[in-house]
Amino acid sequence: MTLSIYNSLSRKKEPFQPRATGRVGMYVCGMTVYDFCHLGHARVLVVFDMVVRVLRSRGLEVRYVRNITDIDDKIIVRANELSEPIDAVTSRFIDAMHEDEAALNVMPPDEEPRATGHIQSIIDMVRVLQDKGLAYQGSNGDVYFRVRKFPGYGALSGRSLDELLTGARVEKDEGKDDPLDFVLWKTAKANEPSWPSPWGDGRPGWHIECSAMSTQCLGDHFDIHGGGMDLRFPHHENEIAQSEGATGKRFVNTWMHNGFVQIDEEKMSKSLGNFLTIRNLLADDPDPNRAGEVIRFLILLSHYRSPLNFSDGILGQARAGLDRLYAALRLAPAKPASALSAEVRSYEAAFQQALDDDFNTPSAIAVLFELAREINKASEARDTALVDELGCALKRLADVLGILYQDPERFLGIGSGSRSGVDGILSASEIENLLAERRQARESRDFARADEIRDQLEQMGVELMDRPDGSTEWRVR
RNA sequence: GGCCCGGUGGCAGAGUGGUUAUGCAGCGGUUUGCAAAACCGUGUACAUCGGUUCAAUUCCGGUCCGGGCCUCCA
Numbered sequence: 372m373t374l375s376i377y378n379s380l381s382r383k384k385e386p387f388q389p390r391a392t393g394r395v396g397m398y399v400c401g402m403t404v405y406d407f408c409h410l411g412h413a414r415v416l417v418v419f420d421m422v423v424r425v426l427r428s429r430g431l432e433v434r435y436v437r438n439i440t441d442i443d444d445k446i447i448v449r450a451n452e453l454s455e456p457i458d459a460v461t462s463r464f465i466d467a468m469h470e471d472e473a474a475l476n477v478m479p480p481d482e483e484p485r486a487t488g489h490i491q492s493i494i495d496m497v498r499v500l501q502d503k504g505l506a507y508q509g510s511n512g513d514v515y516f517r518v519r520k521f522p523g524y525g526a527l528s529g530r531s532l533d534e535l536l537t538g539a540r541v542e543k544d545e546g547k548d549d550p551l552d553f554v555l556w557k558t559a560k561a562n563e564p565s566w567p568s569p570w571g572d573g574r575p576g577w578h579i580e581c582s583a584m585s586t587q588c589l590g591d592h593f594d595i596h597g598g599g600m601d602l603r604f605p606h607h608e609n610e611i612a613q614s615e616g617a618t619g620k621r622f623v624n625t626w627m628h629n630g631f632v633q634i635d636e637e638k639m640s641k642s643l644g645n646f647l648t649i650r651n652l653l654a655d656d657p658d659p660n661r662a663g664e665v666i667r668f669l670i671l672l673s674h675y676r677s678p679l680n681f682s683d684g685i686l687g688q689a690r691a692g693l694d695r696l697y698a699a700l701r702l703a704p705a706k707p708a709s710a711l712s713a714e715v716r717s718y719e720a721a722f723q724q725a726l727d728d729d730f731n732t733p734s735a736i737a738v739l740f741e742l743a744r745e746i747n748k749a750s751e752a753r754d755t756a757l758v759d760e761l762g763c764a765l766k767r768l769a770d771v772l773g774i775l776y777q778d779p780e781r782f783l784g785i786g787s788g789s790r791s792g793v794d795g796i797l798s799a800s801e802i803e804n805l806l807a808e809r810r811q812a813r814e815s816r817d818f819a820r821a822d823e824i825r826d827q828l829e830q831m832g833v834e835l836m837d838r839p840d841g842s843t844e845w846r847v848r
Numbered sequence: 849g850g851c852c853c854g855g856u857g858g859c860a861g862a863g864u865g866g867u868u869a870u871g872c873a874g875c876g877g878u879u880u881g882c883a884a885a886a887c888c889g890u891g892u893a894c895a896u897c898g899g900u901u902c903a904a905u906u907c908c909g910g911u912c913c914g915g916g917c918c919u920c921c922a
Contacts, residue, residue: 403921408922410922411921411922414922418922444920529851530852534850534918537849577920599921600917600922601916601920602922603917604917604918606921628922632922633916636915640920640922641920642921643921672861673862674861676853678854678915680915682859684859684872685859685860688872688873689860691872692870692871692872698885725862731862734861734862734869736861736862737862740871741869744886744887748887750886751886751887813881816881818882821881821882825883825884835883835884836885837880837882837883837884846884
């Protein structure tokens with residue numbers, strides 16, 4: 372049983388072999404903080420959080436680094452629009468990102484380096500590139516990477532230099548020797564943040580920060596580098612050129628790229644303006660805690676490399692599925708199981724096998740649903756030992772995906788732990804009063820009145836479930 | 849234009865050269881005073897046209913359609 376991962380570099384699934392036994396170094400390109408995170412960002416956050424959890428569940432010691440880009444053209448533009456200092460803008464959106472992450476149950480990375488905190492190592496790397504003849508200062512003062520000097524250029528995106536040139540739009544007003552060259556260090560313009568450097572005051576180009584920070588945090592050569600599909604070219608291609616050019620060593624073993632979130636079959640992006648922010652989606656739900664998990668579950672419900680088309684009703688479907696899992700989990704007390712039966716082991720094996728196949732989370736989740744059915748069956752058969760055992764397995768496996776972490780009754784809105792009393796919903800005591808009346812009506816076989824009360828509560832979003840012992844349970848939808 | 853990826857039942861979404869994915873929704877049944885939940889059962893699903901094969905949704909080729917990258921973008 373070995374984990375295999377699709378490597379964008381070789382375009383194949385490959386057995387995953389950490390460089391050092393038992394240890395994994397992983398770097399993911401994070402956010403440029405000039406706005407709130409949207410669903411596309413949520414996908415990167417959740418997908419790689421899942422990857423880390425799966426690796427750790429296999430006993431691997433993972434060092435997970437995800438950067439923050441806190442200096443760049445867009446941020447400068449945004450700060451000007453808002454008439455705010457740059458660092459006020461970035462720190463606000465960094466805080467917002469951390470809130471969004473928490474709502475999605477995404478664990479913080481082990482390190483979260485920021486570009487502005489690594490200017491010196493960026494400068495050092497640019498200098499090395501220049502010394503090696505791979506970089507030059509152009510006529511406009513900017514420093515560029517000389518793409519033609521790096522033999523492997525195009526390997527990741529699967530393109531030759533000539534192909535790239537055909538498609539390239541010729542940029543004017545730049546001091547490049549070759550249109551394919553890209554900027555490493557930008558000369559400061561008036562009223563822009565800048566740092567002193569051998570090439571004059573300026574700031575880093577986008578690509579170089581990731582090369583500098585990843586090698587500084589994880590070493591010249593590490594295991595996994597991830598990010599969105601759109602970063603494959605040019606960003607990651609350029610990172611390889613910079614890092615390997617500077618160190619002379621192989622940079623990354625496995626490149627992972629997640630697919631896009633789409634809306635109406637079209638990529639969700641800032642530039643198209645068709646994005647949904649995480650916080651808006653959370654705010655749209657009467658229960659934001661639940662909504663965060665629903666979004667996470669929705670993301671895990673499709674394979675990370677496939678497009679995820681967001682459409683009406685899709686969140687409701689995800690929610691209904693989670694409800695089912697939580698309802699089953701609720702039947703089992705949260706205590707560790709004793710012996711593991713062969714049956715439970717086979718579910719665990721199926722779950723592992725699904726994830727072994729390039730993190731096939733939809734397939735793994737299918738196993739969770741099978742467990743839920745078994746729990747329900749065992750519960751009806753009053754086999755409490757089996758319920759406990761299956762329940763523990765469900766919880767343990769769900770944990771690997773970072774789902775089913777809330778209290779089931781809370782998630783399901785059952786009883787007084789629910790949102791009763793807020794947002795126009797009756798308070799728990801008001802509901803209990805109506806239930807007492809209904810109970811009397813039922814005892815005197817006045818079913819018309821009993822049903823009237825049920826309908827009344829139903830309209831207010833309170834659902835009733837009569838239990839065999841005559842009591843009634845209620846939940847807020 | 850160049851280079852990639854994909855088209856699975858009402859919806860979402862895995863997978864496989866011959867056998868049930870899974871979930872949501874629907875329908876029938878068990879249960880219930882009635883419900884809800886749960887359980888059981890239930891769908892001529894694999895864009896299209898050719899080819900390979902005893903057998904193709906699954907492999908190969910063409911066609912059509914959709915998406916992405918080539919420019920900031922997760």
